[in-house]
Amino acid sequence: MSAAVEAGELTVAVPEHVTVERPKNRDHGDYATNVALQLAKAAGTPPRAVAELVAARLRELPGVAKVDIAGPGFLNITLDAATQGELARSIVEAGAAYGRNEALKGLKINLEFVSANPTGPIHIGGVRWAAVGDSLARVLKATGAEVTTEYYLNDAGVQITKFAASLQAAANGKPVPSDGYVGEYIVDIAKAITDGVPGVLDLPEDEQLEVFRTEGLKLMVAEIKRSMDEFGTHFDTYFSEKSLHDSGAVEKAIERLREQGHVFDQDGAIWLRTTDFGDDKDRVLIKADGETTYFAADAAYYLSKRDRGSEVSVYMLGADHHGYVNRLKAIAACAGDDMDRNIEVKIGQFVKMLRDGEEVRMSKRAGNIITIDDVIDWIGVDAARYTLARSSTDSTITLDINVLTSQTNENPVFYVQYAHTRMCGVQRKANERGIVKCAAEDFKPELLATEWESDLLGHLGEFPRVLAGAGELREPHRVATYLEKLAAKYHRFYDHCQILPKGDEPVTDLTHARLWLADATRTVIANGLGLLGVSTPERM
Structure with a gap:
């Protein structure tokens, strides 16, 4: 093609990208291309005539056994065996x-995945993202991107208080609160804390609660890291949500967004006008009572990623997070970024497990979920990683234990x-x-x-x-x-x-x-x- 252009046979610019594919039918050669159809309009020449010119030049190349023209101008190329x-x-x-x-050379990507709350073991939905996210990181690096893998620890907020209260109740032999966390792991962690912090049960209840919050979080994060390591998934960064609040990053993020012109005050609260960028409603950053929302932390977290050099921030979220797509993209747009380029939000679908044709629903250790340790015990790391990564994340996956343990x-x-x-x-x-x-x-x-x-x-x-x-x-x-x-x-x-x-x-x-x-x-x-x-x- 370039030779035809250089010889003046075609008066067109050589395109940057040319589609060359392997034909499904081997009778159509080793490779096929529609480049003649791509060039015809610009050249002011019928596609078949362009194909004849390009084919003649291709036939002169060493290693090309033959070039056939099919239909309106498709080129079917056959290489000789030696080539x-x-x-x-x-x-x-x-x-x-x-x-x-x-x-993707030079592209700096922050890839966040799993990010399950540090209030219990990684569940099967998180296991899917552990397999897909880690595989994607490897693929991105193999295509030239600079990738930072990140786990976002939701270590601030109501769920951590419920987790601490559940541990405290278990340690004191009391029923776990109705909205708390259950399962053998709660008992195990509570015992580890009482063994590791002598006299904790002698403290006043509020001081006890703080110990169970701090120590329980440490033990749970250590457990998450252990299970991720056993699964072959490693993160460059475990990013703490609490650090955003403690460092003042949330307040600074709100001021930065206000400077961009998208923050407004109404009814005593502070809002971000995300509806300007496709969100279904504007979002509260700080409530009228002064309490900071999760959304404010989300905004600060996105800005933190950009400040740390991320050109593209990829979020890999669970199946119940569809509502996050527009609001996260709106944050990027409110920050002055390109919501179609600087941020990507992937939603993974559900995973089911079967044994002997029946769905497996519960884990003894976690109470009401299947955990990463269960998956590893039942089918092994290789089968889990491969099977979870082999399907598009848009589709629901069924892991059949009988099939995946068979040879x-x-x-x-x-x-x-x-x-x-x-x-x-x-x-x-x-x-x-x-x-x-x-x-x-x-x-x-x-x-x-x-x-x-x-x-x-x-x-x-x-x-x-x-x-x-x-x-x-x-x-x-x-x-x-x-x-x-x-x-x-x-x-x-x-x-x-x-x-x-x-x-x-x-x-x-x-x-x-x-x-x-x-x-x-x-x-x-x-x-x-x-x-x-x-x-x-x-x-x-």
Whole structure:
């Protein structure tokens, strides 16, 4: 295309982006593009005529076997086997770096996820965000973004007082308040406090309550960090809501928003005019009695993220937080930011768990919720992380314990991990027989010419594009979808293409070429699973 423009055959500007895709039908070549249709109007030339010009130039490129024109001007491009097979060498040599790109280079993102109240164990909805959020962070970093992962601790407000009162009641052998927290964990934490703070029960009730508030919060946050660590999810920052109030950040945020012209006083209260930016009603920042609202802390928290260098603040919230979308975006707009660029709010849908066809609803330890420890005990970290991250967050997920603990193709994480172990098995057998993959300079990529090898190579080549799209769209499930297709293509290749010689058959150049291809596939599966925080076992 550029050559046609430079030669004066087309009088158009070369577009920055050209769509090139893998056709679903292999008869349509290795790659297809609609660039001729994209250029036709600007060139003042029929699309088919533009396609003829571009096709003629493409046919001159080394490695292009043929270029066909279909329909009104679609270009179907077929590479020769050597050019396509060369990808195997490139992937193996790149190793863990293969797929990484700079699609989001320099973009500074604050990614907040989980952020469950520190009043109990992480529940199953938070587990979903732990898997998705951590995977998204890995994907964003792999596409060049500078990412800060953050857990927002709601350690101020009424819920913390209820939590402290529940601990105090349990420690004193009294019934937990009707609006308090229940479950074995409350008893466990209360005992830990009485054991760790001798004489606490001898204090006046108000002083007791403060001890249970302070110590209970410490123990609960430590428990959250422990469970997140066991799940393989790590945060750069645990940000305290209480710190916003103690530091005066809330009052400063209100003044900054007032300077922007969106704060007003009415009925003795202080308001933010969020309806100017799509919210369904204006929001109170400080009530008439002087009490600061949660919304005021939300505003201060957003400004804190921006002050700490975040260009884009991504909030990942639970299924019951739909009402937060417009109000959070309105905060950004009231602060003078672009509500369509500087802030993104993702809402995750519900998660259900089944065992023997029946829904599992409760945890013994937490009382009325399924916790992260339950999920890990029932299906393991790998199965949980992979399954929770493999679906769009717009959809409800059902985790079937029976399926996810089985070693069958119905279990998606087993299916992908099994492909990895199959490749490791090939390498082990080769080592046992003294077969060493040839040096890179002796690799003959042109021998990878069967339809199964071509199909596998074509899909391997898609990984950088898939990864870039997953980062740009904030959709890590695209990586899982890609991996499952890759595993299927590898299994077909394995079933149709003999990799190692049988019996006394000689080791040939084709043997070495297929070992390179198997190693390339293993590399990509390992890279993809790593982005999802899932292990790559060598045996199963």
